[in-house]
Amino acid sequence: MRVIRSVSAMAAWSDRLHREGVTIGFVPTMGALHNGHRSLIRKARLACDAVVVSIFVNPSQFGPRDDFTRYPRPFRHDLSLCRAEDADIVFAPTQNGIYPRAFQTGVTVRTVSRLWEGAHRPGHFEGVATVVTKLLNLVRPRKTFLGQKDYQQAVVVRQLVADLNLGTDVIVCPTVREADGLAMSSRNAYLTDHEREAAPVLFRALKRGEGDILSGVTSAAAIQRAMRAAVAGHRLAKVDYLAVCDPETLAPVSRVRGTVVLLGAVRVGTIRLIDNLIVKRKR
């Protein structure tokens, strides 16, 4: 496994592999790798000849009150996880390499970025879209692996890839969870013991919504009420949103037909958690 720091070395490596007809699988991350990332690297390893994992804590997708400076950066642990999963390249560029002094370009995926996380975190998805465009142009992967846990991010990236002809297949892999249902996330490390105990409430609320849909409820308002009720009563938990949405546009639906995605964001203490479930209504 090789660690590449420089953007030009990354582009040169990728160029050479393209000339050799080698397919590249790509797992973009902000580090603090957990079993969710591990499953993405494994998928990439099976699907492609060569695997690149990028580790870059991207400042432009953090808001001014977000946790950029305290975001965990356990680089040595991340490297051993990548090595254990047989990645070929860890691409860990510097801030200056990605954003040199004269940098002034932004990429915006308009419609889908305005909803949900975009509404709660202004500028977040522009930061994501811009850095993902750069990373994809440097790595030029055949396939790019993202976790379903950040569902809206995956929708934004898929739209971005189509709209800017970035030429990679975006493959969204199932959310990996703790035993009690909490979706794995680098931010879970912030939870106090009490908060950690309360955190699965989000998953339970989504499962409640799923259960309602599978048992025949079609009114989105009723499903939302049930999901909210599952959170209410938890002293530490406060709902940002719990919504029944079209799985492609993420627009809220009023009635469940076919497949929907249940999107949720809940604050547990000071920590904001997101999660989602794709639910297909039985006929």
Add this chain to the structure above:
Amino acid sequence: MRVIRSVSAMAAWSDRLHREGVTIGFVPTMGALHNGHRSLIRKARLACDAVVVSIFVNPSQFGPRDDFTRYPRPFRHDLSLCRAEDADIVFAPTQNGIYPRAFQTGVTVRTVSRLWEGAHRPGHFEGVATVVTKLLNLVRPRKTFLGQKDYQQAVVVRQLVADLNLGTDVIVCPTVREADGLAMSSRNAYLTDHEREAAPVLFRALKRGEGDILSGVTSAAAIQRAMRAAVAGHRLAKVDYLAVCDPETLAPVSRVRGTVVLLGAVRVGTIRLIDNLIVKRKR
């Protein structure tokens, strides 16, 4: 020479050439090709193994009062010019191929897009940056050839390529002019005989500015006055701007040191012409 209409066929062609180690030279155009474009294709032909000319009248870089619908589209003439210059591919995508129904992504090069043409044509450079990003991702050229006549556009594209790691060398080629100095432009076809007669006033104004600098004038205000005076008195001509600028940032300078670019936009009748000169002050 082959004409490619589909974006996926373009990407596949380019992929294949990359695997073969063939270098691609790219000349992006809106068609209505003239000797300026011809010189770009010749440069590409000399510098690269394969040459792609794109012809796409990009709606998103036209404003609501601009000339999108009446922009000239002499496609057969364009094809013969490309054939005569030995281009390998004419990439002429459809509107739907470039902007499918769900399209929603924009690329903005912030600082340099706000000045001059950007101030006069809101949204223009976002349209340019977005379509150029798409074209570069589809064609993946080693070198991209642009005309100096659209100086600010070349600066925007160069910044875009650096900022999004688009991995092409941007090569800016000298403006090709008519005998009387008028810069070649597809829009010159709109000029009436009277307007055509008045049109070289812009080039003469820029030459006046150049002459002043070469004879030792360093005050930008004085140079601008002289350039404006060269236009005043022409009944049909009205200055939009005539400015002395830093050749990289395009910010106006107050005093000439080293190299500057003289940027000009003049309306002749109803037609808006732009032109520029790079001037290096003698020591």
